[in-house]
Amino acid sequence: MANSVLQNAVILLGAALVFVPxxxxxxxxxxxxxxxxxxxxxxxxxxxxxxxxxxxxxATEFGVVMxxxxxxxxxxxxxFWKMRKSIVGMGALQMGLTSVLLFPLFYGVFGYPxxxxxxxxLSFALSSTAIVLQTLKEKGLDKTQAGQSSFAxxxxxxxxxxxxxxxxxxxxxxxxxxxxxxxxxHGGPDLGILSDYPSLTILLAVLFxxxxxxxxxxxxxxxxxxxHMRELFTASALFIxxxxxxxxxxxxxxxxxGAFLAGVLLANSEFRxxxxxxxxxxxxxxxxxxxxxxxxxxxxETILENPGRIALLVFLVIAxxxxxxxxxxxxxxxxxxxxxxxxxxxxxxGEFAFVLLASTSQLGIIDKGSLDLFMAVVTISMILxxxxxxxxxxxIAPRFGVTEAxxxxxxxxxxxxxxxIIAGFGHFGSTxxxxxxxxxxxxxxxxxxxxxxxxxxxxxxxxFYGDATRLDLLESAGAGKAKILISAIDSPDxxxxxxxxxxxxxxxxxxxxxxKNRSDAYELMDKGLENIYRxxxxxxxxxxxxxxxxxxxxxxxxxxxxxxxxxxxxEALQRxxxxxxxxxxxxxxxxxxxxxxxxxxSEDGKFFDQRADGAWxxx
Amino acid sequence: MLEQAQRKILILxxxxxxxxxxxxxxxxxxxxxxxxxxxxxxxELYPDFNIDVPKEQAVLLAHDVIIWQxxxxxxxxxxxxxxxxxxxxxxxxxYGHQGDKLAGKWIxxxxxxxxxxxxxxxxxxxxxxxxxxxxxxxxxxxLCHMVYLPSFIVPGANRVSQEQMAQYAHRYAQxxxxxxxxGTSANQLADVAYFNDLNLD
Numbered sequence: 023m024a025n026s027v028l029q030n031a032v033i034l035l036g037a038a039l040v041f042v043p044x045x046x047x048x049x050x051x052x053x054x055x056x057x058x059x060x061x062x063x064x065x066x067x068x069x070x071x072x073x074x075x076x077x078x079x080x081a082t083e084f085g086v087v088m089x090x091x092x093x094x095x096x097x098x099x100x101x102f103w104k105m106r107k108s109i110v111g112m113g114a115l116q117m118g119l120t121s122v123l124l125f126p127l128f129y130g131v132f133g134y135p136x137x138x139x140x141x142x143x144l145s146f147a148l149s150s151t152a153i154v155l156q157t158l159k160e161k162g163l164d165k166t167q168a169g170q171s172s173f174a175x176x177x178x179x180x181x182x183x184x185x186x187x188x189x190x191x192x193x194x195x196x197x198x199x200x201x202x203x204x205x206x207x208h209g210g211p212d213l214g215i216l217s218d219y220p221s222l223t224i225l226l227a228v229l230f231x232x233x234x235x236x237x238x239x240x241x242x243x244x245x246x247x248x249x250h251m252r253e254l255f256t257a258s259a260l261f262i263x264x265x266x267x268x269x270x271x272x273x274x275x276x277x278x279x280g281a282f283l284a285g286v287l288l289a290n291s292e293f294r295x296x297x298x299x300x301x302x303x304x305x306x307x308x309x310x311x312x313x314x315x316x317x318x319x320x321x322x323e324t325i326l327e328n329p330g331r332i333a334l335l336v337f338l339v340i341a342x343x344x345x346x347x348x349x350x351x352x353x354x355x356x357x358x359x360x361x362x363x364x365x366x367x368x369x370x371x372g373e374f375a376f377v378l379l380a381s382t383s384q385l386g387i388i389d390k391g392s393l394d395l396f397m398a399v400v401t402i403s404m405i406l407x408x409x410x411x412x413x414x415x416x417x418i419a420p421r422f423g424v425t426e427a428x429x430x431x432x433x434x435x436x437x438x439x440x441x442x443i444i445a446g447f448g449h450f451g452s453t454x455x456x457x458x459x460x461x462x463x464x465x466x467x468x469x470x471x472x473x474x475x476x477x478x479x480x481x482x483x484x485x486f487y488g489d490a491t492r493l494d495l496l497e498s499a500g501a502g503k504a505k506i507l508i509s510a511i512d513s514p515d516x517x518x519x520x521x522x523x524x525x526x527x528x529x530x531x532x533x534x535x536x537x538k539n540r541s542d543a544y545e546l547m548d549k550g551l552e553n554i555y556r557x558x559x560x561x562x563x564x565x566x567x568x569x570x571x572x573x574x575x576x577x578x579x580x581x582x583x584x585x586x587x588x589x590x591x592x593e594a595l596q597r598x599x600x601x602x603x604x605x606x607x608x609x610x611x612x613x614x615x616x617x618x619x620x621x622x623x624s625e626d627g628k629f630f631d632q633r634a635d636g637a638w639x640x641x
Numbered sequence: 642m643l644e645q646a647q648r649k650i651l652i653l654x655x656x657x658x659x660x661x662x663x664x665x666x667x668x669x670x671x672x673x674x675x676x677x678x679x680x681x682x683x684x685e686l687y688p689d690f691n692i693d694v695p696k697e698q699a700v701l702l703a704h705d706v707i708i709w710q711x712x713x714x715x716x717x718x719x720x721x722x723x724x725x726x727x728x729x730x731x732x733x734x735x736y737g738h739q740g741d742k743l744a745g746k747w748i749x750x751x752x753x754x755x756x757x758x759x760x761x762x763x764x765x766x767x768x769x770x771x772x773x774x775x776x777x778x779x780x781x782x783x784l785c786h787m788v789y790l791p792s793f794i795v796p797g798a799n800r801v802s803q804e805q806m807a808q809y810a811h812r813y814a815q816x817x818x819x820x821x822x823x824g825t826s827a828n829q830l831a832d833v834a835y836f837n838d839l840n841l842d
Contacts (some may be wrong), residue, residue: 116675193835581692585689585691586691589691589693636731636732637694637728638727638728
């Protein structure tokens, strides 16, 4: 059944709209929701999407490219440099060991030819950046050891795709001549002499991107920004990403890698946030559709032909990957439950395997039947990874290392009931917690970083380990009897989520909220919360006090003015929070931020015009 | 003749360590027991000393009798009260050219003191009487065209027993009711130095 583009779009988006909320509700993550949605609308179940699913997959693969661009944007060269040890160390160890162990599996056990075994072993060593990053973000685990280590390994893998793509043609030697059935965009035009020297091409292309990113994109964006036309800026953001991807593909390199590189180069640009907010929605939608399409491509016929072989392959691949990751975690001294989390997070085969396998098939290294089989293995491993994480979180991790509660520890009496609960004990929460403790207030702490939890327990704090938005964890932490809950989690989304949970299930709790910034505070105010503390407010104003002092102002006067300013700003926040609902709400958050900034600056005028300072002396 | 309305009393309470002052807790409880008295705990309102001047002025305008309730630290008031006087009693508002917003209002000090009346006299260790040492507040009231009333003193406040404190609290409440009563006139209080001396029973 060949559907029209519009019909396909409706089906795909509809599936996402139905299945993702269900998956979120079940706590199994959005990626699994997309995949399941794909399976349901795919040829094997409802058959709403037919053979075109592979084309859809290739079209939406661009979501992966955009994702890498955004990862790059988050990662300026300095940050990249700082992580180099874990990227190269953990990454190389994981990739190397996994491929070395996977190879005999395919070559020896399953009897695939040498070149196929090498290609597949290498492809299967990669994990899914999209699934893992999404999961980390959703669970608020990005700052933990396991999160950081996963990020490093994924970066290494993503970079490793370039040489892998360059390596694949070498494996084609002796195989049948490349098939012509490749997809458009994967072949690219003949580059003449350059195609004979792939490494030179790569070098030139990378150099081209660097020069472009360093010297041309920023001035170009300045000109575009001056036109004050939003759609032009969005267009340029898309132009940059798609353009870079296209150039890289011309050069025969992974588009995703080019986008990643461009992202890193623009990470220090003043337009970083604008670019982020422009690309983000496209990425989100495309990536979601990509996973849905992946779900559609599962050929149940292929699976039914070889159910045993596929099940065994999936099991062994995941087992080997997880085993290697456990070892890597040990070598790099992660604590036990972080090692487990790390292993389960990265145990699936990633989306780049689709890209590599597709290219392997074009080169004629593997036949269609094997390709379908391997694709099925990849997809099933992706689906299983969400399930495995769920199993780990619920049943395995609690038995190892840091447990959720300290129920068995005699050091802390179970009966001890604190009036105050602090969720999140990072920089913000710990300063606050120490201050409260210095004044004799004992607080129960919720945190999801196991290292920190072990340390705090050693120091005699009452700590619960896990996601603070989980109802059962809040209950065991005594939220039912406590008076005050302080939400000091780093992620604004998690904070907001916690506020919802508390308002719904523990309405008696007085909630004190940490807010990252003004717009974050607005969101919380919309929920009817009152005690909202913008983390940068006091430090930035009092930095200003010191600057005034440096400029010759008297310190006491500046201090007085600082308190007045904070009072004024808090009032302005409340006023603008109400007003902002009358303004258009579709504009993206960064844009909104700029608009509010503008409103605020004009509002400040009123503050300056206020009564002259008559304190002590007449001005 | 129409019955005159009760005077509205405002107690401006200043204590930097209220949690450890039994004497002031007694007075605050007494004040809260009298209906229609506004009590503002200024150290609680302005822990950063950044007094909201327009707000405080508006509160003053809404009342007829103002009581500064505070410990008599170093023969004077706690620093926030001095800050309050400095900032709220503005030139051109409370005093000076066209500064008549408080004219005719009554004002007094209600103080808790470590010493007692024997120490506060010519041949005592403190050489001056309470009333003499309170002269700056008297003069402040005068400059703002207000009527300065007798003071209410809780002497020996750090050592005062519960029974004694209960008596002072009772008397404080009596003073507040006396000031509220429409029949009370400032003239009849003119010769009284301390409310402690006035027979209210």
